[in-house]
Each structure stands twice: as structure tokens, then as C-alpha cells.
Amino acid sequence: MNGSLAVVVGIHWGAVILYVLATIMFIVGQFFEKPRFVRRGLQVAVPGLLLHGAGLLIWWRMVGHGPYIDRFEVLSSNAWILLCAFLLFSIPYPRLKGVGIIVFPATFILVALGLFFNPEIKTLPPTFRSVWLVLHIIFYKIAFSSIIIAFAYSLFFLLIKRNRLKRLVRVLPDLPGIDMYAYRFAGFGFTFWAIGMLAGSIWAYQSWGSFWNWDPVQTWSLVTWGVFGIYLHLRRFFAWQGERAAWLYTVCFVLTIVSLFLTPLFQSSIHAEYFK
Amino acid sequence: MKPAKFLTARSTVMTLLIAVSSALLLTCFLPQRSSGDGNIPPWVGRLPEQFHFLSSLLGLDNIVGAGWFAFLVGLFSCSLIFSTLAQYKTAMSQARRLPSGSIPDESIRLKLSPSLLAQRLQTAGYRLAGSGEGVERYVKNRWGYWGNFLIHLGLVTVVLFSLVYIVTRHRVLLRLTGGEMTLLTPGNFVEMKGVMPLQRRLPAGISLIRLEPRFWKNDKLEFLSSELSFTDRPGSQPRRVDVALCDKSQYGPFIVYQMNAYGRAFDLLFESPRGERHGQRFFLPYPPSHMKAGYGDTALEGTDLLLKGKFYTDSKRQSMKLNSPPLYLRLQRGQELLGEVTLQPGAAKVLGPLKVTLTRSSWWTDILLEGSRGTTGIFAGFAVILAGVLISYCLVPREIIVRESGGTLHLQQVARRFALFYREEFADIIQARQSGES
Numbered sequence: 001m002n003g004s005l006a007v008v009v010g011i012h013w014g015a016v017i018l019y020v021l022a023t024i025m026f027i028v029g030q031f032f033e034k035p036r037f038v039r040r041g042l043q044v045a046v047p048g049l050l051l052h053g054a055g056l057l058i059w060w061r062m063v064g065h066g067p068y069i070d071r072f073e074v075l076s077s078n079a080w081i082l083l084c085a086f087l088l089f090s091i092p093y094p095r096l097k098g099v100g101i102i103v104f105p106a107t108f109i110l111v112a113l114g115l116f117f118n119p120e121i122k123t124l125p126p127t128f129r130s131v132w133l134v135l136h137i138i139f140y141k142i143a144f145s146s147i148i149i150a151f152a153y154s155l156f157f158l159l160i161k162r163n164r165l166k167r168l169v170r171v172l173p174d175l176p177g178i179d180m181y182a183y184r185f186a187g188f189g190f191t192f193w194a195i196g197m198l199a200g201s202i203w204a205y206q207s208w209g210s211f212w213n214w215d216p217v218q219t220w221s222l223v224t225w226g227v228f229g230i231y232l233h234l235r236r237f238f239a240w241q242g243e244r245a246a247w248l249y250t251v252c253f254v255l256t257i258v259s260l261f262l263t264p265l266f267q268s269s270i271h272a273e274y275f276k
Numbered sequence: 277m278k279p280a281k282f283l284t285a286r287s288t289v290m291t292l293l294i295a296v297s298s299a300l301l302l303t304c305f306l307p308q309r310s311s312g313d314g315n316i317p318p319w320v321g322r323l324p325e326q327f328h329f330l331s332s333l334l335g336l337d338n339i340v341g342a343g344w345f346a347f348l349v350g351l352f353s354c355s356l357i358f359s360t361l362a363q364y365k366t367a368m369s370q371a372r373r374l375p376s377g378s379i380p381d382e383s384i385r386l387k388l389s390p391s392l393l394a395q396r397l398q399t400a401g402y403r404l405a406g407s408g409e410g411v412e413r414y415v416k417n418r419w420g421y422w423g424n425f426l427i428h429l430g431l432v433t434v435v436l437f438s439l440v441y442i443v444t445r446h447r448v449l450l451r452l453t454g455g456e457m458t459l460l461t462p463g464n465f466v467e468m469k470g471v472m473p474l475q476r477r478l479p480a481g482i483s484l485i486r487l488e489p490r491f492w493k494n495d496k497l498e499f500l501s502s503e504l505s506f507t508d509r510p511g512s513q514p515r516r517v518d519v520a521l522c523d524k525s526q527y528g529p530f531i532v533y534q535m536n537a538y539g540r541a542f543d544l545l546f547e548s549p550r551g552e553r554h555g556q557r558f559f560l561p562y563p564p565s566h567m568k569a570g571y572g573d574t575a576l577e578g579t580d581l582l583l584k585g586k587f588y589t590d591s592k593r594q595s596m597k598l599n600s601p602p603l604y605l606r607l608q609r610g611q612e613l614l615g616e617v618t619l620q621p622g623a624a625k626v627l628g629p630l631k632v633t634l635t636r637s638s639w640w641t642d643i644l645l646e647g648s649r650g651t652t653g654i655f656a657g658f659a660v661i662l663a664g665v666l667i668s669y670c671l672v673p674r675e676i677i678v679r680e681s682g683g684t685l686h687l688q689q690v691a692r693r694f695a696l697f698y699r700e701e702f703a704d705i706i707q708a709r710q711s712g713e714s
Binding site: 095123125126129130180181183184187188191195198201202206209211 | 493
């Protein structure tokens with residue numbers, strides 16, 4: 001078992017190295033307007049993603065459950081889905097590539113952070129066996145990926161508005177375009193967050209016979225979703241845009257981090273083993 | 277004003293929404309009949325005389341079951357049904373409408389044969405959705421027109437099935453002890469009934485035949501299952517029902533759930549110095565690990581004494597498997613310790629002023645019987661809402677209107693939402709055409 005653990009950790013570090021290389025090439029390419037470097041960065045990220053995916057699969061087989069309990073597996077799988085979503089979205093929307101400046105470093109930081117948390121094989125509580133749980137987690141991970149992408153755009157908006165990132169302006173859409181991308185991905189995240197909550201609710205009903213337990217993790221998730229709803233509502237019906245929308249989105253992003261990664265640490269809940 | 281117009285007016289919808297939400301919020305602050313044992317909650321009796329009439333008129337102790345609440349929900353449902361129909365008509369007209377032939381200022385002029393343009397639009401995912409006198413309408417993502425309709429349809433479904441759930445709500449929570457039949461008589465279980473519960477007959481009694489917890493090597497619970505025996509009526513043939521955590525079973529109209537709580541029940545017999553005897557059952561939760569005890573305390577019936585107890589799974593503290601664990605008891609009056617003993621089944625010892633005998637120990641667990649209806653409809657409604665949101669959000673319909681005038685084509689792109697997001701797509705179509713032409 002220790003040998004397998006060493007293999008998984010080794011594979012993850014290998015992926016981190018490839019991601020770091022990809023990040024350097026990608027950022028250099030974007031800042032110095034060298035499309036060849038950008039292309040190389042993306043090309044290096046793909047084997048990194050494959051290696052990382054293989055590491056996650058071996059881990060899955062070792063522990064006997066999906067990557068959704070231990071901190072290492074949660075962060076690692078979130079990073080994998082984030083990079084995967086970014087690469088997939090970049091195909092139909094080439095203008096999205098600029099956001100890689102945030103996505104690439106976020107990916108390797110998440111994996112490295114997971115490795116620093118000491119990977120541990122966690123056992124699964126009996127209630128954590130349901131197809132609805134798997135769906136619940138997948139939807140949250142997709143939501144998390146789009147929320148990071150939307151955050152990257154909100155951050156770009158705020159920085160460019162303050163005459164920062166001058167070198168990046170040419171590779172990114174114009175300011176209204178950046179604002180629109182943030183809006184679109186925030187809506188995407190909101191929708192998948194809602195689907196994740198619904199799947200979680202069905203899981204709870206199947207497991208305990210109740211949809212909702214006002215568990216701290218659930219409550220924070222609902223609050224976060226509600227604030228995202230307010231953000232989208234203000235944009236759609238009250239024409240909020242630009243800087244104030246970007247600031248409100250930053251609040252949404254902080255709430256996302258709190259509800260996904262901090263609440264489980266401070267309060268006991270039916271999400272007992274998650275991220276402990 | 278037509279009823280449909282009135283019911284779908286923004287002010288009406290907002291008023292209804294606020295009224296229903298406020299009523300539901302009120303149920304959180306005022307204890308309700310439906311959330312207890314069906315009896316009138318004590319706060320009603322404490323009301324001053326003059327408020328009694330008002331309280332019973334408004335049905336404040338049973339808001340969800342009050343006529344005015346049903347009227348509000350009924351109005352809200354009608355409003356939603358009318359809105360859904362309106363959305364259906366809107367989606368139909370949007371999918372079929374044909375714009376006027378007059379050329380708007382913002383259209384882009386092109387010199388190209390209509391067939392070449394049609395080919396280019398086809399490649400970009402646009403499909404011909406209608407044509408008339410000198411005008412053609414190409415649409416990408418026609419499904420997107422149906423997003424709002426689906427959202428409204430899902431809302432109607434959720435509201436209607438929520439009503440079904442409220443009306444038929446019937447949940448029974450009971451604690452079973454191994455080796456005996458628990459009769460479903462008042463006081464033995466907690467029952468939550470809906471506004472007009474269908475008279476689902478409860479079984480006469482349920483026995484816990486066997487409880488099986490299994491543990492991982494790190495002492496965490498891996499599996500918990502119960503073998504139950506349901507007796508429909510006294511004297512009838514019992515029926516075996518197996519349940520486990522995350523593996524529910526059906527018994528007649530009820531879904532049977534295994535709950536998380538379980539442990540050991542200790543039957544104690546107390547004898548006072550005056551020779552008075554009384555038995556009491558002490559429920560203790562199962563220890564969380566082989567090194568830790570399962571703790572609990574309870575008031576000693578008919579006295580001001582507090583009984584504290586604990587037990588380990590294994591007297592040698594080596595395993596999570598039950599291995600004739602002794603029961604440790606303490607008797608306190610307030611903070612004063614009156615006595616403490618360690619008991620094995622069948623043993624009798626002195627505990628402070630009392631003599632205590634541990635007559636039996638057995639498993640206990642909680643079981644839920646769920647007889648409510650409508651949950652599948654509620655989930656289906658939510659799924660339809662989310663499908664609607666996804667469609668209207670991810671499949672934004674874009675139109676390209678092509679008008680022909682004097683051998684020149686005039687192109688106009690229309691996107692109901694995120695127009696800015698799709699301007700590059702339009703520019704690509706124009707650009708690609710120009711490249712192709714050259």
C-alpha cells in the first residue's frame with residue numbers, strides 16, 4: 001500500500017512539474033505576445049493533465065471510492081476538473097485562453113497544496129454510497145471550475161480598470177467583453193451549484209429520508225448560492241455591470257471558498273468526513 | 277382586467293410571493309399543530325382571551341392547513357399556470373415569427389449570392405426558421421426559446437407536488453430495542469402528520485430482530501443494518517423487513533429508513549431503601565472507537581437524581597466488536613456524587629442510596645417510516661426548472677435576419693441576451709465570407 005501511495009504522490013509531483021512548465025511558457029507567451037510559447041504551454045499542460053488523471057485513477061482504485069473525502073483527493077480532483085474545463089471551453093471560445101494566466105497557476109497550486117496535506121486513505125461512512133452522491137460532487141466540482149474562471153475575469157476587469165496588466169490587454173477581450181465572460185461563467189457556476197444541491201438533496205432523502213438538515217455545510221452552500229443569485233439578478237434586471245459587479249462577484253468567490261473548504265473544518269456536520 | 281392578466285401582473289405575483297413566504301416564515305416562529313403530535317400547541321392556551329377568536333379564525337396554530345393559506349397557494353398556482361401558458365405562447369411565436377422586410381440601420385450590407393450565404397450560415401450552426409417577401413430568418417439554438425417555458429412548468433410542478441407533500445405528510449420515528457416488539461401506540465413514537473393525512477394504517481408493532489454494525493479498521497462505521505419484523509395487526513403473521521443505512525425498504529405504503537443512531541440499551545432495576553422497585557431503560561450511544569466510551573445521562577424517574585453511564589465495546593479495549601462490556605454508572609444529585617458502580621448483566625450492586633440490578637442489555641436503533649407522497653414530483657419539478665435554466669442560459673438563441681434589396685444582402689444579428697458575447701461569432705461569419713469571396 002505504501003508503495004502505491006508513493007507512486008500516486010510521485011505521479012502528482014510529476015504533473016505539478018509539467019503544470020509549472022506549462023504555466024511559465026503560457027504566461028511568458030501571453031505577456032510577451034509570443035503565440036508559439038502560448039501554444040507550447042497548452043501542449044505541455046495536456047500530458048500533465050493525462051498524468052494527473054492517471055494518478056487520480058490509481059488513487060481511486062487504491063482507496064475504493066471517488067476523490068471526494070480526503071483533502072488531498074478533493075483538491076487534486078478539483079484542480080483536474082478546473083484545467084479540463086478550461087481546455088475544453090477554450091476550444092469553442094478561443095478568447096478564453098487569456099484566463100489561463102489564472103487557471104494554470106491555480107491548478108498546480110491546488111495539487112501541490114493537496115500533496116502538502118499528506119494524502120491519507122480515508123474510509124467511507126455508510127451513507128456515502130450512492131450514485132446521487134457522485135453526481136452531487138461532480139456538479140459541485142464543475143461549478144467550482146466555472147466560478148474560478150468567472151473570478152479570473154472579474155479580477156482582470158478590476159486590474160485593467162486600474163491600468164494594470166497592460167501587456168495582457170491585447171490578448172484579452174475588451175472590458176465589456178471581460179465583464180460579459182465573468183457574467184456568463186458566474187451563471188454557469190450558479191446553475192451547476194443548484195444542480196449539485198438538488199442531487200445532494202436527493203441523496204439525503206435516499207439516505208436519511210429528509211431533503212434538508214440545515215447542516216452548516218448545507219446552510220453555507222445555500223447562502224453562497226443565494227448571493228450568486230443576487231449577483232445574477234442585479235446584473236440581469238438592475239443592469240449592474242463593470243466594477244461594482246466585479247466587486248460583488250469577489251464577495252461571491254470568497255463565500256464559495258468558505259463554504260467549500262472552510263466550513264467543513266470548523267463545524268461538525270453530516271458531511272462528516274469531507275475535507276477533514 | 278382579464279383574470280389571466282391580473283394574475284400574471286408583476287405586482288400580483290410579487291404580492292402573492294411575499295404573502296406565501298411570510299406565512300411560511302410565521303410557521304417557523306409559531307409552533308404548529310402539524311409539526312407536533314397533532315395537538316393544539318401550548319402557546320394558544322396562553323393567549324389573552326380576546327386573541328383566542330382571532331387565533332382560531334386565522335388558524336395561527338395550523339397555518340399550512342388554514343383555508344386562507346390554501347386560497348393563497350391556489351391563487352399562486354393559478355398565476356403560475358397562466359404564466360406557463362403565456363410562456364408557451366411566447367416561445368411558439370418566437371420560434372415562428374418572421375421579421376418585417378424593412379432594413380434597419382445597423383444591418384451589414386453584403387454582395388453575395390443567397391445560396392452561398394445560406395451555406396456559410398449552415399456551417400456556423402444557423403438553420404432557416406422562416407422566410408417571406410425578401411426576408412429570411414436563420415436561428416441558432418432554437419431550443420433556447422423554450423427555457424422560460426420549462427422554468428415555469430417546473431415551478432408549477434414543484435408547487436403542486438409540494439401541496440401533495442404537505443397534505444399527505446406522514447412520518448413516524450420510533451426507537452426499537454432488540455428482542456422485543458415495540459407497539460405503535462401513542463407515546464411510543466413521534467408522528468408528523470400533514471394537513472389532511474390520508475389514513476395510512478400503521479403496523480401494530482415492530483421488532484428489532486438483529487442489528488449489525490460493521491466497522492473499518494480505523495473504528496469508523498462501515499455498515500449498519502437491521503433485521504425487522506413488522507406485525508400488521510395483533511396475532512397476524514409477522515413480515516420480515518431488512519434495512520440498512522443508504523438502503524431503504526418498502527413496507528406497505530411506508531418507506532422504512534435505517535437511521536444513524538444506534539447503541540446499547542441497558543435495563544436497570546432500582547430498589548429504594550424502603551423496598552420500592554422501579555425499572556428504567558438506559559439508552560447509550562455506541563462508542564465512537566474501541567478506546568473511547570459511549571456516554572449518556574438521564575434523570576432517574578420520580579427522583580431529583582441524575583444517572584450517568586458509559587460503556588466500552590470491549591472490556592480489554594482492543595476491538596469495536598461487542599465483548600461482554602460492563603456498564604459504568606454514577607449517581608448524582610446536582611454536582612454531588614452519591615455513588616458509582618460497574619455492572620455486568622445480572623449483577624446487582626449498591627449505587628448511593630439505591631440498589632441497582634442490570635437485568636438485560638440489548639441493541640437499540642432508530643427507524644423512520646415515511647408515508648408522505650409527492651417527493652418524486654418535487655424533484656422532477658426541480659429537474660425541469662434546472663433544464664429550463666440550462667437551456668435558456670447555455671443555448672441562447674441567436675438569429676441572423678437576411679434581407680435582400682436590389683441584389684444586396686442586408687444581415688442583422690439579433691441575440692436576446694449576451695449580444696456582446698456573440699458579436700465575434702457574427703464577425704467570423706462575415707469575415708469568413710469575405711475570405712471565401714476573395
